[in-house]
Amino acid sequence: MTADTSFDRLDDDDYPAYTMGRAAEMLGTTQGFLRAIGEARLITPLRSEGGHRRYSRYQLRIAARARELVDHGTPIEAACRIIILEDQLEEAQRINAEYRKAAKSTNAESED
Secondary structure, three states: OOHHHHHHHOOOOOOOOEEHHHHHHHHOOOHHHHHHHHHOOOOOOEEOOOOOEEEOHHHHHHHHHHHHHHHOOOOHHHHHHHHHHHHHHHHHHHHHHHHHHHHHHHHHHHHO
8 A cells, every 4th residue: 555545544534543542532432432332342443463453434433422422321221222222213314315315206296
């Protein structure tokens, strides 16, 4: 990978650019917290060639949401489940909106 393509990937939300230590520092949490949400399967960090965990910006946003819930007293397992359910709800709403849009389009075409 050249330097040019490496820099291009920094704009990619899914590019695993952050080490566990840096991710924990950015979130103001511990590496143990990141391990815990990984064990709860909220996020699955990619591994470097040396086996070290690497996190993307997208994963850091999810981890920040988990930390927010935990900071307000929610147990970590419950926080992870809440976030998973929130994500599933958002996806279902997106799919429903697409179906409604397709149905409106079909109805408009049949009226012509």
